[in-house]
Amino acid sequence: MTVEYDNEEFFQQYAQMERSKSGLAGAGEWHQLRPLFPPVEGLRVLDLGCGYGWHCRFAAEQGATQVLGIDLSQKMLDEARRRNPGPQITYRQCGIMEYEYPEDSWDLVVSNLALHYVEDLEQVFRLVNRTLSAEGCFLLNIEHPTFTAGVGQQWVCSPEGKPLYWPVDGYFLPGERRTEFLGCEVVKYHHTLTQILNGLLQADFTLAAVEEAQPPEELMSLPGMADELRRPMMLLVKAQKGKRG
Amino acid sequence: MTVEYDNEEFFQQYAQMERSKSGLAGAGEWHQLRPLFPPVEGLRVLDLGCGYGWHCRFAAEQGATQVLGIDLSQKMLDEARRRNPGPQITYRQCGIMEYEYPEDSWDLVVSNLALHYVEDLEQVFRLVNRTLSAEGCFLLNIEHPTFTAGVGQQWVCSPEGKPLYWPVDGYFLPGERRTEFLGCEVVKYHHTLTQILNGLLQADFTLAAVEEAQPPEELMSLPGMADELRRPMMLLVKAQKGKRG
Numbered sequence: 013m014t015v016e017y018d019n020e021e022f023f024q025q026y027a028q029m030e031r032s033k034s035g036l037a038g039a040g041e042w043h044q045l046r047p048l049f050p051p052v053e054g055l056r057v058l059d060l061g062c063g064y065g066w067h068c069r070f071a072a073e074q075g076a077t078q079v080l081g082i083d084l085s086q087k088m089l090d091e092a093r094r095r096n097p098g099p100q101i102t103y104r105q106c107g108i109m110e111y112e113y114p115e116d117s118w119d120l121v122v123s124n125l126a127l128h129y130v131e132d133l134e135q136v137f138r139l140v141n142r143t144l145s146a147e148g149c150f151l152l153n154i155e156h157p158t159f160t161a162g163v164g165q166q167w168v169c170s171p172e173g174k175p176l177y178w179p180v181d182g183y184f185l186p187g188e189r190r191t192e193f194l195g196c197e198v199v200k201y202h203h204t205l206t207q208i209l210n211g212l213l214q215a216d217f218t219l220a221a222v223e224e225a226q227p228p229e230e231l232m233s234l235p236g237m238a239d240e241l242r243r244p245m246m247l248l249v250k251a252q253k254g255k256r257g
Numbered sequence: 258m259t260v261e262y263d264n265e266e267f268f269q270q271y272a273q274m275e276r277s278k279s280g281l282a283g284a285g286e287w288h289q290l291r292p293l294f295p296p297v298e299g300l301r302v303l304d305l306g307c308g309y310g311w312h313c314r315f316a317a318e319q320g321a322t323q324v325l326g327i328d329l330s331q332k333m334l335d336e337a338r339r340r341n342p343g344p345q346i347t348y349r350q351c352g353i354m355e356y357e358y359p360e361d362s363w364d365l366v367v368s369n370l371a372l373h374y375v376e377d378l379e380q381v382f383r384l385v386n387r388t389l390s391a392e393g394c395f396l397l398n399i400e401h402p403t404f405t406a407g408v409g410q411q412w413v414c415s416p417e418g419k420p421l422y423w424p425v426d427g428y429f430l431p432g433e434r435r436t437e438f439l440g441c442e443v444v445k446y447h448h449t450l451t452q453i454l455n456g457l458l459q460a461d462f463t464l465a466a467v468e469e470a471q472p473p474e475e476l477m478s479l480p481g482m483a484d485e486l487r488r489p490m491m492l493l494v495k496a497q498k499g500k501r502g
Binding site: 157158161163168176177178179180181182183184185204205206209210213218219220221222223224226241242243244247 | 402403406408413421422423424425426427428429430449450451454455458463464465466467468469471486487488489492
């Protein structure tokens with residue numbers, strides 16, 4: 013996990029994004045992510061890379077008894093405490109790799125658009141599996157392998173600046189990708205689909221849903237949103253702890 | 258399913274491919290597909306789009322009691338009967354959508370590089386589920402969504418003809434793609450990853466493995482093989498009949 017989010021300039025830019033201003037309603041993936049949540053009533057919920065805390069608040073509002081949101085960025089957590097507080101919610105500054113993942117302690121682990129900042133997904137999957145209770149659920153949204161394998165993670169554009177196509181290269185060379193996002197250099201990690209899905213299977217999860225985020229009709233008027241239909245950007249996965257059968 | 262394979266010129270070109278000349282050993286995906294096979298001894302095996310019949314022969318050699326290979330191309334089946342015959346093996350001219358899929362009749366259904374010729378995958382998944390026995394397995398290798406969403410399914414090349422990157426566009430517009438393969442126009446269908454994997458889950462399968470084919474070191478000297486590391490071409494999925502848990 014990187015701390016670009018603590019860079020003042022980056023943080024200001026991030027604050028201007030629709031998902032920052034409007035919360036879940038402004039997030040193109042929410043109409044698909046929300047139905048993947050199990051009934052949250054009575055659950056203990058851990059959010060890996062909680063950002064502004066929108067999902068923590070959602071979980072609390074849905075009846076979670078205990079919610080912990082961890083994030084590496086202090087600025088993000090300040091914002092989360094201000095915007096999305098709640099008596100059941102704790103926010104804590106902690107990296108995804110640094111968290112202790114106590115055994116059998118959470119019923120639902122959520123991670124929205126944070127795991128592409130982590131290099132060793134396999135290890136995270138093992139740790140999440142350990143910290144989940146017996147029937148626990150892991151709900152994750154990670155940048156799509158087709159997106160993270162994009163050259164510079166940018167469209168190839170015409171001389172007039174019109175996106176022509178999404179250029180993929182180096183797909184089977186997972187690892188660090190330095191890209192520009194909101195005017196800053198951001199370090200992310202490309203993982204193949206095999207690493208994500210077979211990684212979950214090998215960490216003793218059952219796959220309950222695999223969906224690529226497709227922005228809904230009502231957000232199509234937002235700048236750049238129509239291009240989101242041209243290549244997949246996010247991969248949503250619902251994984252249940254345990255092998256079935 | 259198309260019948261380009263019955264076009265004489267296409268068929269001659271196909272015969273020159275490494276996978277046609279050397280069979281499974283010449284197929285870049287075989288080192289990954291083979292370990293995904295369940296123990297075949299005693300199983301009834303159906304091969305959808307059997308081509309030259311290499312997988313039918315493999316199944317028979319591994320102890321399958323009954324093997325049916327279907328293919329739309331008569332030329333392919335002639336070749337299969339000549340190259341890969343066996344007392345347990347039947348070859349039959351039949352399209353994947355046309356086969357009757359009798360209930361509870363096969364223990365293993367295999368489909369290697371044929372399902373991207375089928376438009377309605379959802380229907381195939383339902384039919385395969387029906388024809389499988391209770392603990393049955395569906396092993397499929399389909400062209401990867403990143404590949405089928407490729408513009409013209411061709412690299413963007415430098416003026417010197419060097420592949421620069423794989424151009425993706427229209428990802429969330431599944432359906433027909435007219436492409437050139439071995440000098441002929443071939444009609445294929447692009448399916449998103451969601452359609453393939455969530456389609457299997459919704460057709461009452463459990464996902465046991467999801468792997469992208471990565472050519473092995475020893476085939477790296479074949480023409481074009483190194484570029485196969487730059488974008489994923491094939492998606493291998495092992496799906497077990499039934500929801501677990």
